[in-house]
Amino acid sequence: MVQPQETFTEGHDSTRAAGTLTSDLVNLGRGFCMGAADTVPGVSGGTVALILGHYQRLIAAISRFDTHALALLFARRWDELWRYCDLRFIIALGVGLVIGAGALASTMHWLLEHRMSQTLAVFFGLVLASGWLVATTIGRWSPLVIGGTIAGALLAFWIGGLTVIGGSENLLYLFVSAAIAICAMILPGISGAFVLLLLGMYHPVIGMIKQFVHGDIGVEVILKLSIFAAGCLVGLALFTRILRRLLSDYRDPTVGVLVGLMIGSLRRVWPLQSPTQATADLPFKERQFDTYWPSQWDGDLWVPFTLIAVSVIAVLVIERAAAGRDSMRQA
Secondary structure (H helix, E strand, O other): OOOOOOOOOOOOHHHHHOOOHHHHHHHHHHHHHHHHHHOOOOOOHHHHHHHHOOHHHHHHHHHOOOHHHHHHHHOOOHHHHHHHOOHHHHHHHHHHHHHHHHHHHHHHHHHHHHOHHHHHHHHHHHHHHHHHHHHOOOOOOOHHHHHHHHHHHHHHHHHHOOOOOOOOOOHHHHHHHHHHHHHHHHOOOOOHHHHHHHOOOHHHHHHHHHHHHOOOOOHHHHHHHHHHHHHHHHHHHHHHHHHHHHHHHOHHHHHHHHHHHHHHHHHOOOOOEEEOOOOOOOOHHHOOEEEOOHHHOOOOOHHHHHHHHHHHHHHHHHHHHHHHHHHHHHO
């Protein structure tokens, strides 16, 4: 979990301590969890990164893909580039993310199709407990921190209730959509895939990727995928720099906003929801959902709420065990 003293301002101390096979496996597991979470609508890989305590390190590492990194690359100073960009961490995390998304995509799709209430209940409990634990790392709950938390919660809650708009074939719209979605992807509480869906670009982008994978490669597909990739890179480069500075100089208010985003995202994983009649026969990604209060729900209540409680307890027990191990090591 995120610890109050975690800073990772320069990126070198962590890489010195992390150059072991054990840390590689841990980072692989972290990436696996992020990839698995990204397969669930409304759950962000950024949320998992914040929960597992490597969020600031991830932001710092991504923000270091800059002109200095390019200079090291062109000068072929591989060792310095490896340390400067924390590439060992990034590679292990990236491999785990791809494995997690690929391995669990079909399983998660089946669970959401056939056990939606129970599946969302588990994630609701995980996010709820983790949001509480991250909130405990805030040193002082000043009016600014409280305001930031409320603003983050309202923003995520509002986004979670938006309906899909029509996309556009315009290349500038594709570029801007990519930049917005990639920023959302690294923010806790906001799913990048969901943002693409809201902007009407999820299915066009997935369609282009499928064309490329199947070898149906034309000039138009290459151009649009290049524009999309450029938008992702620009958005990621700019946003991570801003976020890294905020976490460094205004840690408590920034973490407050991140906690708020996690709280607001609970709207998307509320277990008592079902597809609307108009969209019930559409593929899962295209469905719209109605949410219900417990008094309005026709199905069982004890199963989802028991799963929420079990998930909350599991997170708290794991956190307590991890804190105990850290105390023993320090002693």
